[in-house]
Amino acid sequence: MKNIDYSLYLVTNRAGKTEEEFITTIEQAILGGVTVVQLREKDLSTGKFYRLASKVKELTSKYDIPLIINDRLDIALAINADGVHVGQSDMPGDIVRSIIGKNKILGISAATIKDTIKAEKDGADYIGSGAIFPTQTKDADCITIDYLKEIVNAVNIPIIAIGGLTEDNIESLVNTNIGGISLVSAIMESNNPKKTVQKLKTEFELL
Structure with a gap:
């Protein structure tokens, strides 16, 4: 399961959508070319999160797309998700790795070279690094493109650029080797998620 294509990584945002619309958006994004789905829910009760995660897992399994659960290790284990993603203020990466074992995917958010190197040592399979551009969905300071390149060069695991990315600004990441x-809003708020992802895929392949 570890030979993962992280090229188009969707982080979900359910705001303003019914459950049916939410699931449909994810499916259309997958059909457009999304390679990984992260389910991110900060304010659902455990029971509701579990039921939603189970439905999303059914969908991602249908298309053989890895499902990552943000933060909630209990939910990830309960639905047998493909992995879990944690931030710097969540459970330490090495502890998460010891709990999920070596076969599950572990992603860690890191915006500094120091934190990135530590995350790799702690067993991360990839790093989410940013924010690249200002974003309303994630409260994080922006990093420069040059610093992103330094982060990429500091470790031997994939770096996933996050924060404010759209089909209009992805070209700024050229030659970063990410x-x-x-992406969150660019896909989840799109009127045509499938078409948007197809455009994003084309843009990414030109980097």
């Missing part, structure tokens, strides 16, 4: 781009 392993993928992570």
Whole structure:
């Protein structure tokens, strides 16, 4: 399961959508070319999160797309998700790795070279690094493209660029050697998620 294509990494945002619309958006994004889905829910109760995660897992399994659960290790284990993603203020990466074992995917958010190197040592399979551009969906300071390149060169695992990315600004990541781009609003708020992802895929392949 570890030979993962992180090139188009969708982080979900359910705001303003019914459950049916939410699931449909994810499916259309997968049909457009999304390679990884991260389910991110900060304010659902455990029971509701579990039920939603189970439905999303059914969908991603249908298309053989890895499902990563943000932060909630219990939910990830309960639905047998493909992995879990944690931030710097969540459970330490090495502890998460010891719990999920060596076969599950572990992603860690890191915006500094120091944190990135530590995350790799702790067993991360990839790093989510940013924010590249200002974003309303994630409260994070922006990093420069040059610093992103330094982060990429500091470790031997894929770096996924996150934060404010759209089909209009991805070209700024040219020659960074990133392993993928992570998107929220550009896909989840699109009127045509499939078409948007297809455009994003084309843009990424030109980097």
